[in-house]
Amino acid sequence: xxxxxxxxxxxxxxxxxTACYSDANQGNAGAVSTGLSGQVAGAxxxxxxxxxxxxxxGFQSANSEVTINYDPVGSGGGRDQFAEGxxxxxxxxxxxxxxxxxxxxxxCKGGSVLQLPLYVSPIAVAFNLEGVDELNLSAKxxxxxxxxxxxxxxxxxxxxxxxxxxxxxxxxxxxxxxxxSGTTENFTDxxxxxxxxxxxxxxxxxxxxxxxxxxxxxxxxxxxxxAGEGAIGYADASQVxxxxxxxxxxxxxxxxxxxxxxxAIVEASPRESGRGPGDLVVELERDTTDSGQYPxxxxxxxxxxxxxxxxxxxxxxxxFLSYVASEQGQAVAAQTAGSAPLAPGLxxxxxxxxxxxxxxx
Amino acid sequence: xxxxxKVRLGDRVFAGLSTGSxxxxxxxxxxxxxxxxxxxxxxxxxxxxxxxxxxxxxxxLGPLVFGTLVAALLALLFAVPLSIGIxxxxxxxxxxxxxxxxxxxxxxxxxIPSVIYGLWGALVLAPYLVPTYRWLAxxxxxxxxxxxxxxxxxxTILTAGLVLSVMxxxxxxxxxxxxxxxxxxxHEEASLALGATRWEMIRMTVLPYGRSGIVSGAMxxxxxxxxxxxxxxxxxxxxxxxxxNLISQSNPSTIPANIAAQFPExxxxxxxxxxxxxxxxxxITFAVNFAARAILARRSEFDGAAG
Numbered sequence: 001x002x003x004x005x006x007x008x009x010x011x012x013x014x015x016x017x018t019a020c021y022s023d024a025n026q027g028n029a030g031a032v033s034t035g036l037s038g039q040v041a042g043a044x045x046x047x048x049x050x051x052x053x054x055x056x057x058g059f060q061s062a063n064s065e066v067t068i069n070y071d072p073v074g075s076g077g078g079r080d081q082f083a084e085g086x087x088x089x090x091x092x093x094x095x096x097x098x099x100x101x102x103x104x105x106x107x108c109k110g111g112s113v114l115q116l117p118l119y120v121s122p123i124a125v126a127f128n129l130e131g132v133d134e135l136n137l138s139a140k141x142x143x144x145x146x147x148x149x150x151x152x153x154x155x156x157x158x159x160x161x162x163x164x165x166x167x168x169x170x171x172x173x174x175x176x177x178x179x180x181s182g183t184t185e186n187f188t189d190x191x192x193x194x195x196x197x198x199x200x201x202x203x204x205x206x207x208x209x210x211x212x213x214x215x216x217x218x219x220x221x222x223x224x225x226x227a228g229e230g231a232i233g234y235a236d237a238s239q240v241x242x243x244x245x246x247x248x249x250x251x252x253x254x255x256x257x258x259x260x261x262x263x264a265i266v267e268a269s270p271r272e273s274g275r276g277p278g279d280l281v282v283e284l285e286r287d288t289t290d291s292g293q294y295p296x297x298x299x300x301x302x303x304x305x306x307x308x309x310x311x312x313x314x315x316x317x318x319x320f321l322s323y324v325a326s327e328q329g330q331a332v333a334a335q336t337a338g339s340a341p342l343a344p345g346l347x348x349x350x351x352x353x354x355x356x357x358x359x360x361x
Numbered sequence: 362x363x364x365x366x367k368v369r370l371g372d373r374v375f376a377g378l379s380t381g382s383x384x385x386x387x388x389x390x391x392x393x394x395x396x397x398x399x400x401x402x403x404x405x406x407x408x409x410x411x412x413x414x415x416x417x418x419x420x421x422l423g424p425l426v427f428g429t430l431v432a433a434l435l436a437l438l439f440a441v442p443l444s445i446g447i448x449x450x451x452x453x454x455x456x457x458x459x460x461x462x463x464x465x466x467x468x469x470x471x472x473i474p475s476v477i478y479g480l481w482g483a484l485v486l487a488p489y490l491v492p493t494y495r496w497l498a499x500x501x502x503x504x505x506x507x508x509x510x511x512x513x514x515x516x517t518i519l520t521a522g523l524v525l526s527v528m529x530x531x532x533x534x535x536x537x538x539x540x541x542x543x544x545x546x547x548h549e550e551a552s553l554a555l556g557a558t559r560w561e562m563i564r565m566t567v568l569p570y571g572r573s574g575i576v577s578g579a580m581x582x583x584x585x586x587x588x589x590x591x592x593x594x595x596x597x598x599x600x601x602x603x604x605x606n607l608i609s610q611s612n613p614s615t616i617p618a619n620i621a622a623q624f625p626e627x628x629x630x631x632x633x634x635x636x637x638x639x640x641x642x643x644x645i646t647f648a649v650n651f652a653a654r655a656i657l658a659r660r661s662e663f664d665g666a667a668g
Contacts, residue, residue: 046625076628173513173610178599180626205626206413207600213514213610214600216622220483224598227488228513 034319037065038312044070044078044091045300047182047236048119051333052091058332059323068320075182075300082303083107088313089321090303091119093182093205095281098274104303109360111307114278116350118324119300119333120340122262123187126243127232128225129153129168136161138249139194139287139295145232146174146191147199147209153230161249168230175224175233176207178214186298187234193286194295236298237262238338248296251289259340261294267343268293278306278353280346297340304357311359318357325350394643401637403630413631422638424603428518428613429642432593433586435522435607440529441579447530448537453563464538471531479595482524487515487596494519494608505605512610516598519607521615524596525589529582536581540574541567573656580653587646590617616642 042052049072056068073081075092082090085107095115096104105113125142127135137145141157144150150157154167177184182205189203201208215224218235225231225243232246237257247254255261265288272281286295302321308314323329330341342350409417447467451460491513498509548566557565568575599614599622614622620635627635 074626076626080628171510171513176600178614179622182626206623210601211611212600213512213516213598215516215598216594220595223483224514224516227515230513 033062034066034315036063036312036316036319038316039067040069040089040313040316040320041087042068042070042078042089042091043073043081043087044303045075045093045119045182046072047075047093047121047298048072048091048300048337051119051337051339054332054336055320055324055329058329059320063319066316066320068316074180079104079303088304088308089317091300092303093185093298093300095279095301096303098272101276101279105305108305109307109309111305111358112276112278114304114306114353114356115281116278116302116304116321116325116353117266117280117282117299117346118302118321118342118350119298119337120262120266120342121298121300121338122237122257122259122294122340123183123190123234123296123298124237124240124257125232125234125246125248125296126222126225126240127246128229128243129170130229132165132167133244134247135165135244136247136249136254138254139191140198140249142246142248143191143195143198145172146176146212147201148174148211149198161254170230173228173231174209174212175221175228175231176209176212176214177217177221178207179216180205181217182298182300183218183234183236187296189284190286190296193284234296236338248294250291250293250295253291255291255294257294257296259334259338261292262297262340263343264290265293265295265297266299266340267346278356280349280353306356306358308357308359314357314359318354321354321357322351325354397636397640397643400633401640402633404633404637407630407633411630412634418634418637421634422641424601424613425616425619425638426641426645427603428599429587429615429617429645431613432518432521432525432597432615433583435519436525436529436586437579437583439523439526440533440582441575443526444530444533444537444578444582445575447534448541449563449567451534451538452541453559453567464535467531467534469531470527471535475528475589475592476595478524478528479592482520482592482596483516486524487517487520489515490517490520490523491515497608506607508606509608511608512598514598514610516596517608517610518597518612521593521597521612522607524592525586528589528592529585532585533578533582536578537571537575540571540578544570573659577653577657580649580656584646584649584653587642587649588617589615590621593618594621 052070056070059068060066075094078090079092079096081087083104083106096113101113105111125137137158138161141150141161144157151172153170153172159167184207185203185205188201188208191199192201192203207214213224213228213231215221218239221233221235222239222241222243225233245256247256265284266282268290269282269285272283275281282299284297284299288295302324304317304321308317325342325347333339334341404412404418412418412421451464455463494511494515494517497507498511501507502509544567548570549562552562552565593615597612597614597618598610599618600611601613602611603613604611616638620639623631624635
């Protein structure tokens with residue numbers, strides 16, 4: 001029993017069911033020391049990898065007896081390894097579909113799969129146009145540009161979104177990812193939902209339109225945009241640096257990306273129906289008309305079991321995910337990876353889900 | 362021999378070790394081939410509807426093979442004349458001391474990691490080439506190779522070919538240099554005595570003598586260019602088009618770069634698909650090396666005539 005327990009109080013207040021954190025004290029990265037020891041392995045999303053490293057460092061510095069490994073093999077690989085029981089938790093840019101859940105729950109000893117939207121990252125649409133710093137584009141125009149139907153910057157539809165802006169007579173170079181990625185999947189999902197007529201392609205991690213400028217990884221896309229006069233592309237918002245950023249059309253106005261607006265849409269969107277307790281899959285309302293929300297976000301899930309064979313592993317996973325979901329954990333990720341901190345409503349749901357985790361012993 | 366020599370322990374051990382090494386490398390090669398074939402089988406037998414994009418294996422593979430060959434052949438196109446020039450300069454034109462240090466520098470180029478070449482190509486060379494591509498599209502656009510529209514970033518298959526050519530230059534110039542240096546002195550002196558200029562001497566004695574060496578050096582370079590991964594991944598804007606247009610943003614990918622790009626997020630049958638494309642690359646590279654061996658073998662017969 002120690003004195004400083006501000007963090008512990010926060011967690012415990014929303015976790016009436018678990019008493020195991022009551023003897024916690026505060027660690028130096030805001031993580032709660034649990035007095036636990038042991039090893040936990042995770043794998044999956046590479047989008048989460050920077051945030052995950054910060055979370056692991058934060059958690060381990062408060063719990064020096066604990067080792068957490070995270071292998072950023074990619075979302076698909078993470079889901080596979082989780083379903084095969086190879087790792088204790090997974091990170092994935094998309095949740096298991098309902099029909100995949102039975103298969104995925106196999107290593108869970110009769111428990112269920114918990115899917116927690118713990119990493120929310122805005123995707124920015126960046127452009128490179130000399131003399132233009134701010135640009136408004138509606139979903140329809142964005143879809144037209146990325147489907148290569150709108151080919152020049154002085155196109156009338158772009159001018160209509162930007163009255164008074166002097167647009168150059170220049171070819172548009174749309175830049176997309178050449179690798180399979182969650183960023184592409186979320187961006188195409190946005191275009192598909194917000195501009196179904198202009199965007200005939202299904203959401204997919206592989207870019208569906210051939211013939212654009214293609215680059216590898218977020219950094220490759222940003223570099224290609226920076227190199228090409230007249231280029232426009234999408235990338236994780238934390239990586240776009242000094243490029244011009246598009247304000248995206250929402251309702252009647254235009255919204256620039258911000259962590260708050262990204263968190264707001266995740267908070268406001270409904271949960272997918274027909275899911276069990278702790279399976280918090282968000283059905284993003286990409287076609288929102290609320291000007292406080294930014295619709296192009298990547299939601300990456302932490303996936304865990306509600307039941308583990310080993311009570312120590314169960315406790316460790318619960319403690320680690322509680323730290324990830326905590327205000328401190330989310331702030332650490334925002335600082336290192338530019339993610340959007342969870343809104344309070346979603347956090348309390350997540351902590352309730354984490355409370356379901358138990359060992360079979 | 363009537364009485365067999367006494368076999369010493371050292372001989373036995375050494376013979377065993379060398380045989381073991383030889384067998385081991387064959388086993389490794391066979392293991393790799395076996396792995397590729399076994400992992401590829403599900404793709405070859407799969408229904409197209411199960412494959413990503415609902416395309417057949419060969420329609421998935423076609424653009425990749427095309428891109429791999431185009432990039433590698435472009436690299437050869439630039440590297441062969443350049444490497445012959447470098448090798449001739451070192452072997453026949455440069456003062457001895459300069460020749461030696463230049464040789465070291467060229468060999469050093471081979472020690473630079475390919476990711477450095479890739480970054481250099483993407484960050485320095487590609488933007489630098491953009492005005493050239495614009496000029497080509499405007500003035501030579503009637504040639505299908507330069508039809509344009511010119512890429513605004515310079516990340517084209519022509520740039521990739523140029524980067525690859527720099528990467529394969531060291532091995533090719535080193536081989537050419539060695540072959541040219543082996544030209545029999547008598548041949549060279551004889552042609553000079555007959556009144557040939559230095560260029561005529563090179564044309565009549567050095568180049569014919571070195572021809573097979575040049576070809577096998579080119580084959581080794583081609584093998585490296587075919588398998589190069591990270592440099593192409595960084596330099597090339599690969600959006601899947603099969604086109605002879607060398608200066609646009611729309612280029613076919615290459616097999617290794619495609620594997621590197623897609624593997625991290627690949628699951629299920631897509632992994633098998635990527636491994637199957639690796640098998641095809643394995644076969645192509647094997648064929649290239651086999652051809653190089655065959656040419657080298659012909660050359661060794663030629664050696665016998667050298668005096």
